[in-house]
Amino acid sequence: xxxxxxxxxxxxxxxxxxxxxxxxxxxxxxxxxxxxxxxxxxxxxxxxxxxxxxxxxxxxxxxxxxxxxxxxxxxxxxxxxxxxxxxxxxxxxxxxxxxxxxxxxxxxxxxxxxxxxxxxxxxxxxxxxxxxxxxxxxxxxxxxxxxxxxxxxxxxxxxxxxxx
Numbered sequence: 001x002x003x004x005x006x007x008x009x010x011x012x013x014x015x016x017x018x019x020x021x022x023x024x025x026x027x028x029x030x031x032x033x034x035x036x037x038x039x040x041x042x043x044x045x046x047x048x049x050x051x052x053x054x055x056x057x058x059x060x061x062x063x064x065x066x067x068x069x070x071x072x073x074x075x076x077x078x079x080x081x082x083x084x085x086x087x088x089x090x091x092x093x094x095x096x097x098x099x100x101x102x103x104x105x106x107x108x109x110x111x112x113x114x115x116x117x118x119x120x121x122x123x124x125x126x127x128x129x130x131x132x133x134x135x136x137x138x139x140x141x142x143x144x145x146x147x148x149x150x151x152x153x154x155x156x157x158x159x160x161x162x163x164x
Contacts, residue, residue, distance in 0.1 A: 003056075003057050004054050004055065004056060004057075004062070004104075004107070005054070005055045006052055006053070006054045006055075006107070006108065006111045007052065007053060007055070008050060008051065008052055008053075009046060009051035009052065009053045009061075009064065010046070011043075011046050011047070013046070013051075013053060013061060014039070014042050014043050014046055016060075016061045017042050017046075017051070017053065017061060017064045018037075018039045018042045020061055020062075020063075020064060020094050020096060021037045021042065021064070021092065021094050023096065023097065024094050024097065027097065029129065029131060029132040029133065029134060029135065030129070030132075031129040031132070031155050036153075037092055041092075045066045045068075045092070049066050049067060049068050050066070050067040050112075050115065051064060051065070051066050051067075052064065052065050052067070052108065052111060052112055052115070054104060054107065054108060056099075060096075061096075062095065062096045062099045062104065063093070063094060063095045063096065063099065063104050063105070063107075063108050064092065064093070064094055064108075065090060065091075065092065065093040065094075065108045065109065065112050066090065066091045066092045066093075067088050067089070067090055067112055067115070067116055068088075068089045068090070068091055072089075073089065074089050074125050074127065074159065077127070077148065077150035077152060077157070077159055078147040078148030078149075078150060078159035078161075079147055079148055080123075080125065080147055080159075080161055081122075081123055081147070081161055081163065084122045084123045084161075084163070085122065086120055086121050086122050087121055087122060087123045087124060087125055087161075088112075088113075088116035088119075088121045088123075088124045088125070089124075089125050089126075090109070090112060090124055090125070090126045091126070091127070093105055093108060093109070093126075093135075095108075100134075105135065105138050106138050106141060106142060109126075109138070109139075109142055110142065112124075113142075113162070113164060116164065117164040121164055122163065122164060123161055123162060123163050123164055124161070124162050124164065125159070125160065125161050126139065126144065126160045126161075127150070127157040127158070127159060127160070128157065128158045128160055129155055129156070129157060129158075130149065130155075130156040130157060130158050131156075136158065139160050139162075142162065143162055144160040144161065144162040145160065145161055145162065146158050146159065146160060147159045147160070147161045
């Protein structure tokens with residue numbers, strides 16, 4: 001198996017992250033479309049959030065995930081853990097089509113959780129399309145719990161949370 005490196009993305013990665021996301025628009029179980037995630041959102045993520053990428057041995061970005069640590073956008077969507085006062089909100093986890101099925105999503109989540117725990121977060125939150133059974137299996141293996149369901153952003157979502 002080739003070596004992979006997970007690291008924090010830099011602004012120069014915007015084109016490649018956007019291309020990765022855009023390549024997944026028609027992916028089975030996906031919720032992304034031509035408008036989301038946009039190039040502007042990728043640039044905003046890089047400027048204001050923590051974005052982690054996984055690179056293969058050639059340096060190609062094969063996965064990305066965003067930690068939107070400073071937002072409470074998910075707060076009204078579910079009955080989250082009531083005792084948690086500091087959490088991370090993950091989003092936009094994508095894995096290149098040719099790399100799927102290798103546990104990369106779980107590796108990315110594990111890495112992002114380690115980083116947020118080191119920053120004092122007590123839990124992480126993540127929304128998953130209700131029809132995305134492969135992602136649901138990954139989150140279950142990592143110990144995420146479904147805290148509720150929500151209809152938002154033209155989709156039906158399972159609201160996942162995990163204590164760190």
